[in-house]
Every structure is written in C-alpha cells, then in structure tokens.
Amino acid sequence: xxxxxxxxxxxxxxxxxxxxxxxxxxxxxxxxxxxxxxxxxxxxxxxxxxxxxxxxxxxxxxxxxxxxxxxxxxxxxxxxxxxxxxxxxxxxxxxxxxxxxxxxxxxxxxxxxxxxxxxxxxxxxxxxxxxxxxxxxxxxxxxxxxxxxxxxxxxxxxxxxxxxxxx
Numbered sequence: 001x002x003x004x005x006x007x008x009x010x011x012x013x014x015x016x017x018x019x020x021x022x023x024x025x026x027x028x029x030x031x032x033x034x035x036x037x038x039x040x041x042x043x044x045x046x047x048x049x050x051x052x053x054x055x056x057x058x059x060x061x062x063x064x065x066x067x068x069x070x071x072x073x074x075x076x077x078x079x080x081x082x083x084x085x086x087x088x089x090x091x092x093x094x095x096x097x098x099x100x101x102x103x104x105x106x107x108x109x110x111x112x113x114x115x116x117x118x119x120x121x122x123x124x125x126x127x128x129x130x131x132x133x134x135x136x137x138x139x140x141x142x143x144x145x146x147x148x149x150x151x152x153x154x155x156x157x158x159x160x161x162x163x164x165x166x167x
Contacts, residue, residue, distance in 0.1 A: 018075040022071040078108050081109040097120075097127060100120060137151065
C-alpha cells in the first residue's frame, strides 16, 4: 500500500465517530479547566478579558483541528487493516487463492495479519494436495487402475475441512 495516502478516510462511520469522541473529550477537558479556574480561583483568579477569551477560543479551534487530524490518522491505522482484511477474505471466498494481507508498517493488527496469511498458505497447500489427488484419481480411472488408495487419501484430506457451526 502507498504510505503517502495515510489520511484518506476508509471507514467514515468508525473514523468520524472515533475522531468526534477524541475532539469532544479534548474540548471538555480544556473548557472544564477554564470553568474550574473561574469558579474556584484560588490565589490567582482566572480573569479573562475579551482579548484573552478570543485568544483562548482561537487556541481551542487550533487544538480541535489538530486533534481531529491526529485522531483521523490514528483511526486510519485501525480502519485500514480492517478494510484490507475484509477485501482479502472476500477474494479468498470468491476462490482467489492468491489473497494475502499486506499492511503498512505502523498499522495495527500485524500479528493477526500474519496468522491470517499463515492460514491462507495452509489452505492453498491443502487445496493443491486435493487437486493433485484429484488428477491422480482421474488418471487412475482413465487407465482402470485401483482407485481405492487414492479415494482414501482424498477422503482423508477432505476430512480436514469442516463446515459445522461451533458457536
């Protein structure tokens, strides 16, 4: 994947909700601090002039923008891998055995991607074995050879697959 495109929104619902939560939390913390300082001034009361209030508002707007951008970028490291997982599993489900999960270096779920890729390799290996046995079985049928051992091998290989719902 292209590392230069890390700020594109992949999963709008997730990323915007995540970003809004982070921004809202930051705004609440900043405003909470200001309110507490005004209500409980202590030794030095917080007395904001109009100019100071405008400066605080501008700083808050910059802070909101920076936090929004940062949280979108951070959420991208989650949404991106989830998008890649879904795309590659869909490819696999459609019969494309070349499916492979390739994540960026800083993306989350690196260990899960490796486990899924290892599973993809195991599936490719099993299917290659089944194809080989099927070809051998067809050749044996064409030459009227004993197919019993090949049928047993094929059956054993197919028995490794399960379609039982274990939930």
